[in-house]
Amino acid sequence: MAERVEVMLSEEEVDRRIQEIGEQISKDYAGKQVHLVCVLKGGSFFLCELAKRITVPVSLDFMSVSSYGGDTKSSGVIKIVKDLDEPLRDKDVIVVEDIVDSGRTLSYLLDMLKARGPKSMALCTLLDKPDRRVIDVKVDYTGFQIPDEFVVGYGLDYDQRYRNLPYIGVVKFD
Numbered sequence: 001m002a003e004r005v006e007v008m009l010s011e012e013e014v015d016r017r018i019q020e021i022g023e024q025i026s027k028d029y030a031g032k033q034v035h036l037v038c039v040l041k042g043g044s045f046f047l048c049e050l051a052k053r054i055t056v057p058v059s060l061d062f063m064s065v066s067s068y069g070g071d072t073k074s075s076g077v078i079k080i081v082k083d084l085d086e087p088l089r090d091k092d093v094i095v096v097e098d099i100v101d102s103g104r105t106l107s108y109l110l111d112m113l114k115a116r117g118p119k120s121m122a123l124c125t126l127l128d129k130p131d132r133r134v135i136d137v138k139v140d141y142t143g144f145q146i147p148d149e150f151v152v153g154y155g156l157d158y159d160q161r162y163r164n165l166p167y168i169g170v171v172k173f174d
């Protein structure tokens with residue numbers, strides 16, 4: 001079956017929205033240091049662009065929690081592939097993700113990270129697919145709400161492909 005990618009959100013739209021989120025976080029965390037926790041692999045592109053647009057002091061850490069195999073449906077099985085290097089105790093943490101879909105990954109992740117004693121914890125996602133939610137997740141900063149389509153680009157993959165697309169696209173199967 002052939003597949004192709006149609007643009008949903010252009011590079012300009014995405015970059016403009018990330019600038020807005022960076023400005024909002026800089027306002028909300030004025031006088032503080034913000035600790036960005038990037039959820040690999042998908043959160044990596046958004047993390048880099050967002051961090052450049054935050055004007056308060058920033059520290060970074062990375063973790064990988066895999067909930068998807070090679071297909072387009074959440075397996076529901078959450079596994080820690082790579083844990084954080086630094087403790088979260090007394091830090092102002094923002095978890096940075098590419099997408100919240102069923103909510104399974106972030107629901108599990110936020111509960112686990114909250115148990116590590118951060119001073120505060122917020123969630124920032126580039127994309128949110130509310131129609132697909134299975135478990136409720138409080139999202140503090142959202143780039144775009146999107147319909148129930150399987151999207152790729154800006155870190156998002158289909159079977160490990162398309163992450164490097166500089167825009168958000170929809171995979172169409174002909």
Ligand SMILES: O=P(O)(O)OC[C@H]1O[C@H](OP(=O)(O)OP(=O)(O)O)[C@H](O)[C@@H]1O
Pocket residue numbers: 039040041042043065066067068074097098099100101102103104105106156157
């Ligand atoms: O809300 P959910 O249904 O749990 O889906 C969201 C999660 O799924 C994707 O990650 P994935 O497990 O595919 O790993 P990846 O980031 O390495 O692509 C995405 O990056 C989110 O982490």
Ligand SMILES: [Mg+2]
Pocket residue numbers: 039040041042043098
């Ligand atoms: Mg991910």
